[in-house]
Amino acid sequence: MRIEKAKGIGFCYGVRRAIEILEKVARERGSVATLGAPVHNRAVLQRLAAAGVTVAEDIDSLKGSTVAIGAHGVTRAVQAQVKAGFANVIDTTCPFVHRAQVAARRLSEAGFYVVIYGEADHPEVKGILGWTNGQGIATLDEGWLATVKPTPRRLGVLSQTTQMPAYFAGFVKKLIDAAFGKDSELRVIDTICHDIRARQAAASALASRVDLMLVVGGHGSANSNHLAQLCSTVTETHLVENAREIRPEWFGDSKRIGVTSGASTPEHAIEEVLKRLESLG
Secondary structure, three states: OEEEEOOOOOOOHHHHHHHHHHHHHHHHHOOEEEEOOOOOOHHHHHHHHHHOEEEEOOHHHOOOOEEEEOOOOOOHHHHHHHHHHOOEEEEOOOHHHHHHHHHHHHHHHOOOEEEEEOOOOOHHHHHHHOOOOOOEEEEOOHHHHHHOOOOOOEEEEEEOOOOOHHHHHHHHHHHHHHHOOOOOEEEEOOOOOHHHHHHHHHHHHHHOOOOEEEEEOOOOOHHHHHHHHHHHOOOEEEEEOOHHHOOHHHOOOOOEEEEEEOOOOOHHHHHHHHHHHHHHO
């Protein structure tokens, strides 16, 4: 059995940056509490907990003088509330997520109704939507437009940073077909993360030349699920959080196995999966 690892896997820049900041602050100050999970990977959260990083589900649960905003970011209102309530606030928002927040704010201030192509209940998307001053919506379905009367004449469109570019482009095209008419204006800003875009391209290319793909990542991770969805359109694909989830019966007569990972997957989890595959081979 031949095993091939995709290019550019392991932590993305935003996740690596957030982890390094949190671990450094925890070492220097003894502990730090984050508002919400800083990343969506259980192994990483366990590593951070061992270093003194705790997770608070809401502002009322935040304890201590030093608190942090996670890589997914928060709404404008929550950011202001945290900064007003705590003396030391560490912001680990991913730079690509911050770029999307700024784009959403500028669009709403310019009079655009902001449409975010993304999962409405995802923390990143909720945070971006919170920068639109109440003039926006998060959705994966262009059909919502038919329910809005009158139809907004000026639409600003951006994407959750981990969405698939081809799907985003298709969404925009449908919006143009549905909403582009006399005196209307549509402004589209590409806010998909460069790292995620390259990771998806590498995974898709690998999936096209193997018999089976494994995506190593948290089951609650949006970008890991998007990778699995993308690869599954090409070949049989399984999302596993760790090596223990691998099932020998998946492989059958498969000779070529591809491995990629989500952006918050630690290197040791990938190595354990590779070792498990080698033992099966």
